[in-house]
Amino acid sequence: MIEFRQVSKTYPGSDKPVVEDLSFEVLEGEICVLVGPSGCGKTTSMRMVNRLIEITEGEILIDGEPNTAMSGTQLRRKIGYAIQQIGLFPHRTIADNIGTVPNLLGWDRGRIKSRVDELLDTVGLSPDEYRNRYPAELSGGQQQRVGVARALAADPPIMLMDEPFGAVDPITREGLQDEFLRIQQDIKKTIVFVTHDIDEAIKMGDKIAILKQGGVLAQYDTPENILSEPDSEFVSSFVGGDRVLKRLSLTRVGEMDLEPANGGTDGLLRIDEGLTVKDALSELIGSGHSRAVVEKDGENGLLTFEAIEDLMGGASGEPSNGGESSA
Amino acid sequence: MLYKILEVYARPDFPEKLRQHVLLSLVALLVAIAIAMPVALMIRNSRLGALIAINIGNIGRAVPSLAILALALPFFGIGFGSALVALTALAIPPILINASTGLREVDKGVIDAARGMGLSGGQILARIQLPIAAPVIFAGIRTSAVQTVASATLATFIGGGGLGDLIVEGYSRRGPEILLAGALAVAILAIITEIGFGVLERAFTPKGLKIAQKRRK
Ligand SMILES: Nc1ncnc2c1ncn2[C@@H]1O[C@H](COP(=O)(O)OP(=O)(O)O)[C@@H](O)[C@H]1O
Ligand SMILES: [Mg+2]
Numbered sequence: 001m002i003e004f005r006q007v008s009k010t011y012p013g014s015d016k017p018v019v020e021d022l023s024f025e026v027l028e029g030e031i032c033v034l035v036g037p038s039g040c041g042k043t044t045s046m047r048m049v050n051r052l053i054e055i056t057e058g059e060i061l062i063d064g065e066p067n068t069a070m071s072g073t074q075l076r077r078k079i080g081y082a083i084q085q086i087g088l089f090p091h092r093t094i095a096d097n098i099g100t101v102p103n104l105l106g107w108d109r110g111r112i113k114s115r116v117d118e119l120l121d122t123v124g125l126s127p128d129e130y131r132n133r134y135p136a137e138l139s140g141g142q143q144q145r146v147g148v149a150r151a152l153a154a155d156p157p158i159m160l161m162d163e164p165f166g167a168v169d170p171i172t173r174e175g176l177q178d179e180f181l182r183i184q185q186d187i188k189k190t191i192v193f194v195t196h197d198i199d200e201a202i203k204m205g206d207k208i209a210i211l212k213q214g215g216v217l218a219q220y221d222t223p224e225n226i227l228s229e230p231d232s233e234f235v236s237s238f239v240g241g242d243r244v245l246k247r248l249s250l251t252r253v254g255e256m257d258l259e260p261a262n263g264g265t266d267g268l269l270r271i272d273e274g275l276t277v278k279d280a281l282s283e284l285i286g287s288g289h290s291r292a293v294v295e296k297d298g299e300n301g302l303l304t305f306e307a308i309e310d311l312m313g314g315a316s317g318e319p320s321n322g323g324e325s326s327a
Numbered sequence: 328m329l330y331k332i333l334e335v336y337a338r339p340d341f342p343e344k345l346r347q348h349v350l351l352s353l354v355a356l357l358v359a360i361a362i363a364m365p366v367a368l369m370i371r372n373s374r375l376g377a378l379i380a381i382n383i384g385n386i387g388r389a390v391p392s393l394a395i396l397a398l399a400l401p402f403f404g405i406g407f408g409s410a411l412v413a414l415t416a417l418a419i420p421p422i423l424i425n426a427s428t429g430l431r432e433v434d435k436g437v438i439d440a441a442r443g444m445g446l447s448g449g450q451i452l453a454r455i456q457l458p459i460a461a462p463v464i465f466a467g468i469r470t471s472a473v474q475t476v477a478s479a480t481l482a483t484f485i486g487g488g489g490l491g492d493l494i495v496e497g498y499s500r501r502g503p504e505i506l507l508a509g510a511l512a513v514a515i516l517a518i519i520t521e522i523g524f525g526v527l528e529r530a531f532t533p534k535g536l537k538i539a540q541k542r543r544k
Contacts, residue, residue, distance in 0.1 A: 050443065073445045073447050076444060077444065081440065085434070085435070087434065087437045089455060089459075090459065093535070104445060134539070135539075136542045151444075160443070
């Protein structure tokens with residue numbers, strides 16, 4: 001668990017804090033996304049966790065201990081670190097890159113080698129093909145995978161990720177996000193994840209901390225609650241006018257309670273259970289139908305506009321609230 | 328003519344002049360490395376330091392070799408020592424400039440990742456910055472070495488000896504073959520230096536960087 005306690009940061013030579021009185025908790029095994037406009041202090045906040053940047057006021061506790069209890073380098077070896085620039089060591093092989101922290105921690109060579117191969121498998125790169133290559137021989141997406149593998153190498157309970165999928169094209173990024181979420185289901189790391197992209201925040205976060213200019217926490221909650229109840233003008237305009245649709249992207253059609261489709265389903269549109277409700281709705285509208293069939297566990301369910309409305313529930317069913325008017 | 332030149336190389340005093348020339352260049356280069364590298368390492372994280380070093384280096388490069396030799400004279404007198412001081416001063420700038428830019432050009436993301444994973448400052452220098460900057464540093468040493476070998480020819484003017492003696496002798500005694508023999512020897516020495524350090528440079532370029540260089544082309 002990571003706990004920010006009234007953390008402030010003022011850079012030397014400046015009189016304005018870039019992070020101000022920040023307090024929140026990241027629970028064990030959760031991804032907490034720090035999101036907000038550029039320059040709002042996300043990176044600074046994240047880097048104070050492993051003391052790449054020293055705190056001006058307040059403290060950060062890790063499992064109840066102040067993060068100043070040990071030296072900065074010791075602390076950082078226990079915390080995974082992945083960044084947008086990736087920063088793979090160009091003169092080292094992929095195996096050496098991934099083995100960096102285990103090597104610092106004095107693991108023996110056999111253990112490092114098997115860990116490297118295991119991680120290459122985890123991130124979807126064949127160990128035999130990639131372990132002896134150099135970073136320059138990899139595509140951008142492959143380099144990002146290695147960057148994540150390197151951050152996971154010593155199996156740290158905590159990870160810091162600063163726009164870790166920011167340097168690749170949107171399609172590759174989606175793939176990497178899906179893959180990382182799949183990995184996270186097994187490894188259950190406690191993660192501080194920085195992005196400026198609200199869609200990425202909604203997708204990746206168990207919790208989202210929205211920061212505004214000056215490093216002030218605007219709202220801290222689950223993606224669902226932030227989308228359904230933005231508690232300020234700033235948040236509702238930051239999440240965007242399509243926040244109702246964004247909420248639909250939080251659920252997959254397979255997770256909905258659907259009426260069984262009795263009788264003939266021939267000729268009806270069929271929708272894959274893995275699609276998000278948002279994408280399903282888009283298909284439904286695009287097809288000109290008002291209903292579609294979703295096959296789940298061998299049974300046919302009926303997806304209708306009413307079912308989608310039910311999913312959105314009470315509050316947001318009411319047509320006029322704050323979010324719409326500000327958009 | 329060729330025969331006459333070869334005759335000069337057979338003279339009993341030739342090996343001594345060659346030895347002086349090589350010794351003068353080598354010692355000047357080593358002392359220059361011993362001065363320039365620690366300075367470059369010290370200022371590797373300071374933008375101001377790098378700026379000052381590079382500017383001093385550039386000024387040093389702009390001063391003609393002969394002028395520096397002449398400058399050494401009033402302070403260190405005539406002889407080998409004086410020539411050594413002057414040549415060292417000449418050899419420093421290319422090494423300082425390259426080492427300092429090479430170290431500073433290491434990608435910021437790479438350094439940040441290294442710090443973020445818990446490498447100490449010394450580990451980052453030894454395992455990351457130096458290997459990555461090695462090709463640039465060696466290129467500076469190569470430039471400096473070739474230039475020192477060439478400039479050592481001028482040592483004769485302040486009594487430093489070396490192959491320059493032959494050129495001066497050939498000129499004053501109207502013996503073109505002596506002059507040519509001296510010039511040719513310096514040229515060959517310079518070429519050997521260039522090739523030798525080129526080999527070293529390639530040997531010290533990590534494989535991953537060679538691949539990256541090739542990809543960039
Ligand atoms: N090392 C630094 N020295 C001074 N100011 C900095 C430094 N790093 C960042 N800043 C400033 O702090 C603010 C927050 O930066 P940052 O945390 O990088 O924001 P974000 O990651 O949200 O884009 C910016 O205004 C930035 O200019
Ligand atoms: Mg940032």
